Amino acid sequence: ENLPDNVPKGPLSIPGLGSLDYVFYLSDMRRLRDKYGDIFLMKMGSKKMVYLCNYELVKEAFSSPHVVNRPVFKFLFAITDGQPSGIIFTQGEQWSSLRRFLLRQMRDLGMGKSYMEDAIIHEARKLVKDLEKHVDKPTKIPKSVEVSVLNIVWRLVANKDFGYDDKKVIDFMDFIHKTNADAGFLVLPDFFPILNYLPKFLRNCLLKEYLVDEFIKNCIDFTKEAIDEHRANLDPDNPLDVIDHYLIECDEQKKNPNGPQFKSEMDLTRTIFDLFAAGFDTTSNTLRWLILYVASHPEVQRKLHEQIDSVVQSDEEISLNHKDSLPYLEATIYETHRYCSLVSAGVPHETSKDIQLGGHTIPKGTHVYACQALCHEDPNYWKEPEKFQPERFIDENGKFKPQKESFMPFGIGRRQCVGEALARMELYFFSAMLLQKFHFAPPEGCTLDLEPKLVPVAHYSKDQDLIITLRNVKPEE
Numbered sequence: 001e002n003l004p005d006n007v008p009k010g011p012l013s014i015p016g017l018g019s020l021d022y023v024f025y026l027s028d029m030r031r032l033r034d035k036y037g038d039i040f041l042m043k044m045g046s047k048k049m050v051y052l053c054n055y056e057l058v059k060e061a062f063s064s065p066h067v068v069n070r071p072v073f074k075f076l077f078a079i080t081d082g083q084p085s086g087i088i089f090t091q092g093e094q095w096s097s098l099r100r101f102l103l104r105q106m107r108d109l110g111m112g113k114s115y116m117e118d119a120i121i122h123e124a125r126k127l128v129k130d131l132e133k134h135v136d137k138p139t140k141i142p143k144s145v146e147v148s149v150l151n152i153v154w155r156l157v158a159n160k161d162f163g164y165d166d167k168k169v170i171d172f173m174d175f176i177h178k179t180n181a182d183a184g185f186l187v188l189p190d191f192f193p194i195l196n197y198l199p200k201f202l203r204n205c206l207l208k209e210y211l212v213d214e215f216i217k218n219c220i221d222f223t224k225e226a227i228d229e230h231r232a233n234l235d236p237d238n239p240l241d242v243i244d245h246y247l248i249e250c251d252e253q254k255k256n257p258n259g260p261q262f263k264s265e266m267d268l269t270r271t272i273f274d275l276f277a278a279g280f281d282t283t284s285n286t287l288r289w290l291i292l293y294v295a296s297h298p299e300v301q302r303k304l305h306e307q308i309d310s311v312v313q314s315d316e317e318i319s320l321n322h323k324d325s326l327p328y329l330e331a332t333i334y335e336t337h338r339y340c341s342l343v344s345a346g347v348p349h350e351t352s353k354d355i356q357l358g359g360h361t362i363p364k365g366t367h368v369y370a371c372q373a374l375c376h377e378d379p380n381y382w383k384e385p386e387k388f389q390p391e392r393f394i395d396e397n398g399k400f401k402p403q404k405e406s407f408m409p410f411g412i413g414r415r416q417c418v419g420e421a422l423a424r425m426e427l428y429f430f431s432a433m434l435l436q437k438f439h440f441a442p443p444e445g446c447t448l449d450l451e452p453k454l455v456p457v458a459h460y461s462k463d464q465d466l467i468i469t470l471r472n473v474k475p476e477e
């Protein structure tokens, strides 16, 4: 393939196969950046990928209207017979109308003293109760952390929640983890179209294609009952949740058969899956990191406890009203985002035409990765970036001081995370209520391992023992 002369540099590649070096982990991003500069190009089969390693480049790229699309991975649309569906991987008007719809839902259900706030407080209370069962002995961060976060998405979507031991939810979470871990193989035919011509049994062995059927079955099993129930009881004058609102818009759409027909029950199933895939692992893993960081930095934890105790009575429940008086907590949440860089290379975008970026031409159809992990450790923006230091988000008057430059845990631009406000509210309540009640520490004589697990795409923490102790225990009368 003839590429323009001034495409970014990158590792040597073999035509048809791709680059001889590849980005799997943060260490690869750092190594290739050091070798080729802040923008480098890789190839994989028929596709080109560009990695952006500083904030200026990411900002320039994501403010372009030609870097809004996502790459298409066909297996993701298996549920709608190959037709694009959901929000994360759709484009154009289909994507923008669903995005507007979901942002409206988030805003309407999340405003003021609200439905979502109540749901979060309810879940945080339950989580505190559950953690009480794990105190004073070495324990991993319990699965209840994940179920409570998943319950918040489910409350938004279907006005329901699950018990911590509900088999349906445990199986569904395991299935999402498995899909996240194995989807790597399923995208290969999009890079090497020749693989589509292999016999099915070979595709099953090599690419794990059988997972696609499992994916469809699991999504439908998980959502169908709720969608059917909502359909049967739908009161168009009193919609309660995302499913109700979506079904009402579906019915509206049918009245105008000549207009765009984006909404369908299968698209809803896919959209719900997207909300889970994007909304639960991300938030629960950020909370896990916060607990581990705080446990490893006793001075930070001491300041957090002091601030919480000075603002909230020990028998009082934390509310949104306390937020402005808890700047150190807010700073710790920000520092957690920066330090863990959960979505280390962002979610890929794709160029819809040739563009100029940082003095280079990026050809149409190139996947674009925003390396947030590198932006978050860029010494031009962060003093001593290798240190976990919430103080960097506190000004000289002790007030919380957010920093926008080179900080992008939720991405930037038109594809920026739809659930950011919800995730922020969850992290505030969960961390505040857990820290009000508990102290976290490594087991005696141990240090915690704060290196992420070696899995591509996301930075997840390693499962390890902690000691959780109760605070503010009233002396026996």
Ligand code: HEM
Pocket: 087, 088, 089, 099, 153, 274, 275, 276, 278, 279, 280, 282, 283, 286, 342, 343, 346, 347, 348, 409, 410, 411, 412, 414, 415, 416, 417, 418, 419, 420, 422, 423
């Ligand atoms: C700490 C928690 C979270 C983090 C770190 C996070 C991070 C991200 C990132 C990096 C992106 C990609 C942005 C881009 O492409 O430029 C994204 C997209 C998205 N997120 Fe989140 N997210 C979180 C929580 C949530 C929650 C709670 C929800 C909803 C329930 C959600 C829904 C979405 C959706 C639907 C998209 C796709 C947006 C689009 O393609 O237009 N996220 N998120």
